[in-house]
Amino acid sequence: MRRNLLPLAAALSLSGCAGVQSALSPSGAEAAEIDPLFWTVTGISAAVTGLVTILVAIAIFGPPAWRARLAGGWIVWGGGIVFPVVVLSGLFVYGLIVLQAGATRAGTAEGPGVTITGKRWWWDVVYTTPDGREFRSANELRLPVGRAVAIRLESDNVIHSFWAPQLAGKLDMIPGRTNVLTLEATEPGASRGQCAEYCGGAHALMSFWVVALPQDQYDDWLEREAADAREPQTAAQARGRELFLENGCGACHTIRGTGAEGVLGPDLTHVGGRLSLAAAALPNSRAAFAAWLVENDHIKPENLMPEYGYLEPDELDTLSAYLESLE
Amino acid sequence: MWIPKDLRFQRALFWFVVFAAAGVTGFLVFMFSGIYNVAASVQHFDVTNRIIKIGLWRSIQTHSGVDDVPALDDPGLVRLGANHYRIGCAPCHGSPAAAGSAVVQRMYPAPPPLTHARDDWSPEDLHWIVANGLKFTGMPAWPGAGRSVEVWPLVAFLEALPEMSPTEYDALLASPASRSAAGLDLGGEDAAGRPLTAMTAGCDACHGAGGADPVDGLVPALAGQKAEYLERALTEYRDDVRQSGFMEPVAHDLDDATIRALALHYAGIDAARGRAGEAVPEAPAAVGNAERGGRIVRFGLPEDRVAPCGSCHGANRSNQFPLIDGLSSAYVVTQLELFREGVRDASPYAAIMANVANHLDDTMMKDVAAYLAALPATTQRPAPALPGAAR
Numbered sequence: 001m002r003r004n005l006l007p008l009a010a011a012l013s014l015s016g017c018a019g020v021q022s023a024l025s026p027s028g029a030e031a032a033e034i035d036p037l038f039w040t041v042t043g044i045s046a047a048v049t050g051l052v053t054i055l056v057a058i059a060i061f062g063p064p065a066w067r068a069r070l071a072g073g074w075i076v077w078g079g080g081i082v083f084p085v086v087v088l089s090g091l092f093v094y095g096l097i098v099l100q101a102g103a104t105r106a107g108t109a110e111g112p113g114v115t116i117t118g119k120r121w122w123w124d125v126v127y128t129t130p131d132g133r134e135f136r137s138a139n140e141l142r143l144p145v146g147r148a149v150a151i152r153l154e155s156d157n158v159i160h161s162f163w164a165p166q167l168a169g170k171l172d173m174i175p176g177r178t179n180v181l182t183l184e185a186t187e188p189g190a191s192r193g194q195c196a197e198y199c200g201g202a203h204a205l206m207s208f209w210v211v212a213l214p215q216d217q218y219d220d221w222l223e224r225e226a227a228d229a230r231e232p233q234t235a236a237q238a239r240g241r242e243l244f245l246e247n248g249c250g251a252c253h254t255i256r257g258t259g260a261e262g263v264l265g266p267d268l269t270h271v272g273g274r275l276s277l278a279a280a281a282l283p284n285s286r287a288a289f290a291a292w293l294v295e296n297d298h299i300k301p302e303n304l305m306p307e308y309g310y311l312e313p314d315e316l317d318t319l320s321a322y323l324e325s326l327e
Numbered sequence: 328m329w330i331p332k333d334l335r336f337q338r339a340l341f342w343f344v345v346f347a348a349a350g351v352t353g354f355l356v357f358m359f360s361g362i363y364n365v366a367a368s369v370q371h372f373d374v375t376n377r378i379i380k381i382g383l384w385r386s387i388q389t390h391s392g393v394d395d396v397p398a399l400d401d402p403g404l405v406r407l408g409a410n411h412y413r414i415g416c417a418p419c420h421g422s423p424a425a426a427g428s429a430v431v432q433r434m435y436p437a438p439p440p441l442t443h444a445r446d447d448w449s450p451e452d453l454h455w456i457v458a459n460g461l462k463f464t465g466m467p468a469w470p471g472a473g474r475s476v477e478v479w480p481l482v483a484f485l486e487a488l489p490e491m492s493p494t495e496y497d498a499l500l501a502s503p504a505s506r507s508a509a510g511l512d513l514g515g516e517d518a519a520g521r522p523l524t525a526m527t528a529g530c531d532a533c534h535g536a537g538g539a540d541p542v543d544g545l546v547p548a549l550a551g552q553k554a555e556y557l558e559r560a561l562t563e564y565r566d567d568v569r570q571s572g573f574m575e576p577v578a579h580d581l582d583d584a585t586i587r588a589l590a591l592h593y594a595g596i597d598a599a600r601g602r603a604g605e606a607v608p609e610a611p612a613a614v615g616n617a618e619r620g621g622r623i624v625r626f627g628l629p630e631d632r633v634a635p636c637g638s639c640h641g642a643n644r645s646n647q648f649p650l651i652d653g654l655s656s657a658y659v660v661t662q663l664e665l666f667r668e669g670v671r672d673a674s675p676y677a678a679i680m681a682n683v684a685n686h687l688d689d690t691m692m693k694d695v696a697a698y699l700a701a702l703p704a705t706t707q708r709p710a711p712a713l714p715g716a717a718r
Contacts, residue, residue, distance in 0.1 A: 248639030248648065251627070262638065263629045304632065306682040309675035
């Protein structure tokens with residue numbers, strides 16, 4: 001049994017190191033500083049473990065002369081007090097320097113920054129355009145490459161923790177308080193993040209994507225994202241928009257330009273352009289929209305959205321087609 | 328059996344066991360022999376009667392009791408109670424207008440005339456009896472599961488019954504067409520076979536005729552409501568999806584065609600016509616703040632996760648969502664409480680509203696109700712044709 005589990009456990013732990021949600025493939029300035037800290041601590045720990053193992057082996061199996069030498073008082077003073085104090089103090093100071101990194105870099109952040117609020121169980125993301133217009137988005141963070149951005153972290157319910165492993169360490173989102181994290185993406189690409197503080201039943205399904213774009217592409221995207229929703233291009237999409245409004249979706253969701261101005265749920269103005277749905281619980285597809293509408297409580301138990309079980313299959317398809325078109 | 332002579336208590340035990348065994352045997356012989364006559368035509372022994380009555384009285388005293396009794400002299404409550412009494416109670420218990428059916432009078436126990444029920448039972452007792460029914464008497468429990476508060480109009484009527492003359496009773500029954508009928512006169516017949524006026528007379532008795540105010544604030548006005556919603560409401564009452572001791576018996580015998588005809592009839596009435604236009608006076612404690620309510624209806628309370636009512640309840644929204652402007656405050660509060668308490672959440676539509684109502688506290692409900700009650704009723708005109716395939 002154990003023999004069978006070992007390769008599996010090894011495979012699992014290794015696969016965790018290579019994915020889009022791994023702190024071991026840094027693509028951000030802070031993560032790039034955390035990475036050597038991790039390897040340094042891991043390396044020193046491995047060396048100390050090896051050394052202790054050798055000494056214990058000698059103490060048990062070694063020749064009498066070696067064992068006698070190990071029995072001296074120096075091993076207690078040197079190996080038990082001086083060595084740990086020196087090594088641990090060194091690591092502590094090194095760790096402090098790295099931890100300070102975020103605070104000092106906060107001064108380097110340019111621009112208005114982004115406010116992310118932890119919801120039950122999704123992320124409300126507020127951007128500001130260069131000319132000062134604020135607008136909402138959700139469940140995805142886009143960043144320009146090579147520029148430090150201040151991320152203000154808040155919560156409207158319980159404590160969440162914002163963690164984009166490829167970019168930086170974790171920082172808690174605490175109700176009634178704003179924590180500021182400075183993120184600087186060093187290379188373009190998409191990586192995944194996760195709420196890292198248990199926040200209720202669907203905590204594990206509270207994830208997000210971070211997309212780092214070259215500055216010019218980021219500026220284009222920000223301009224598009226700040227604009228009103230795309231007009232329906234087909235009759236089906238137009239009918240989908242009607243269904244969206246008729247069924248009261250606007251009570252909780254905003255689609256800018258349609259009159260739907262709800263603020264309880266995620267802003268859907270450009271939902272079709274995101275990498276995922278429902279805080280990275282689902283892929284962004286028409287089928288996923290339809291599934292979420294009728295069985296979201298099965299997908300993400302106890303989330304705050306009601307299930308629209310009365311929608312007919314053709315209505316679901318039409319409504320999903322409209323939402324998918326909102327790029 | 329060997330018994331030590333010095334242990335008298337074991338001797339007593341021995342005889343106790345003997346008598347107990349004899350008793351059980353005697354009872355089994357009595358039960359399985361069929362000697363006991365269960366005929367309704369044969370009276371109980373006096374002693375049996377007394378034992379049953381003591382047990383009944385003690386059981387009701389032990390189980391009855393509620394937190395708050397509404398003002399039972401409210402004429403609206405009495406009137407609503409009278410109209411349900413005619414349908415649900417008078418066929419067995421009789422009324423000032425007519426004695427109960429001769430067939431029913433041969434039940435044992437025969438349903439008693441309720442003229443003096445208030446002398447024998449407190450309002451709490453009467454409420455408990457009507458809400459729960461009585462085993463082995465033929466007295467049924469209230470048909471709307473979880474809606475025992477609905478019973479109070481009946482209690483109010485029973486409190487007023489002793490002084491009520493047949494003329495006064497007749498006057499309470501708003502519809503002339505329904506006065507003579509002792510039983511369910513609604514439905515049970517093909518819609519095509521009866522003129523619409525005869526069918527709607529029963530509805531008008533409580534809901535008000537031609538856009539007039541309903542008999543009591545607990546009853547919703549129907550005039551100008553969306554036909555699809557009315558059709559769904561009646562269907563849900565008929566199919567025991569939505570709970571109400573008033574509406575379920577009425578809807579029970581309606582076929583789909585009748586339901587559709589009724590829905591179209593009420594949707595087509597101009598809500599503004601016939602309404603008194605004055606809010607029914609209510610106790611100050613029950614009245615909410617209409618200004619706060621207006622904010623909730625239009626904008627919601629994002630910090631409390633309350634969605635704005637107007638997002639779903641409007642003329643250009645789904646025809647399955649009812650219009651709520653101008654509904655009485657008592658009706659709105661009652662329904663919101665039912666949504667919140669899980670009594671009204673069986674249909675997929677109600678499940679959504681139950682989710683919304685879960686975020687409302689009592690004050691918010693009263694505020695919203697106060698705002699809606701003060702609005703003029705909106706009418707959806709012209710009445711839309713129903714889709715061919717009903718949901």
